[in-house]
Amino acid sequence: MNSNIKIKLALDRDAIHQRVNEMGRDISADFKGKDFLLVGVLKGSVCFIADLMRALEVPYTLDFIGVSTYREGTTPSGRVEITYDLQSNFKDRDLLIVEDIVDTGITLDYLLGQLKVRGAKSIAVATLLNKKERRKIDVKTDYVGFEVENKFYVGYGLDYKGMYRHLPFLATLEN
């Protein structure tokens, strides 16, 4: 591990859990009576989806999709591919995609396009973090946990070179 890297607390456990519970209530109200499929986008969403699942007050089924976006440094090249596909038949079903962060929007735009073409009835998006400043594609986000500034976030599932996903809080990388 590079010992020169410092991290700074951005959102503590309580702030995250309070907001995730609020999102769970909002989503539950909107999805009442729908037999929907909750879709976690691997890997960054794992902590968020685990908490969101327990905050939802309506029934749903769960699946995951793995997506990889090739990056040059921190900038995505625009090339996206599915590395692990949904195991459920989602044709004519309502989907709720769960992301940890929407940054340029390239990954989500690709995912929305793919799932729509493959027959999803409707697709909503819940993201814990939204970094609007970096947007390259104008994608929709229906439920946003926190609007964040243009910094590099780690913890609560988010990584830097594979590290820091385990942290129970969100932090920013500092020089």
Ligand code: PRP
């Ligand atoms: C992150 C995040 C989103 C994507 C957002 O995934 O989980 O899927 O980047 O970036 P974008 O809006 O610029 O496309 P990452 O590629 O870091 O993979 P990971 O979730 O496995 O860490």
